[in-house]
Amino acid sequence: MNKEELKKYLPHRDPMLLVDEMEVDADGVCHAKYLVKENEYFCSGHFPGNPIVPGVIQCEIMAQSCALLVKEDIQGKTTLYTGIDKVRFKSVVKPGDLCEITARLLARKGPMVFCQAELRVKGNLCCKGELSFALV
Secondary structure, eight states: OBHHHHTTTOOOOTTSOOOSEEEEOTTSOEEEEEEOOTTOTTTTTSSTTSOOOOHHHHHHHHHHHHHGGGHHHHTTSOEEEEEEEEEEEOSOOOTTOEEEEEEEEEEEETTEEEEEEEEEETTEEEEEEEEEEEEO
16 A cells, blocks of 8 residues: 555544554565655654654654554544553664554454554664554
8 A cells, every 4th residue: 555545544634644554464574665865844843963863753654554454443533542552662763764554453352453554764674563543
């Protein structure tokens, strides 16, 4: 799916739509991509002269990718974070980097969704963690 197709499922819009494309493979694993643009608002002050994507934004990129694992169920609903666990940051993400996200569904309990995700740049692990959200 491209960015326009993703808008049918994700409620986010620019500048907070942080997935450019995605596909779910036969094993139910989401593979998503996001190109960090040179003029991202969240990098301009983090840090001047040495822009780095904030960790919370990396988590948001992973969270949006996770939401697409249940895309059929999210239309007309809002995905609200309920937990961010076991998150680790291994390497910085900078403007111009292509983020490649792998997300897996761990469990579902009613409106609750539990996932695991990794964000990589050029094959290098930058961020990983477990994320949960509610469909409301």
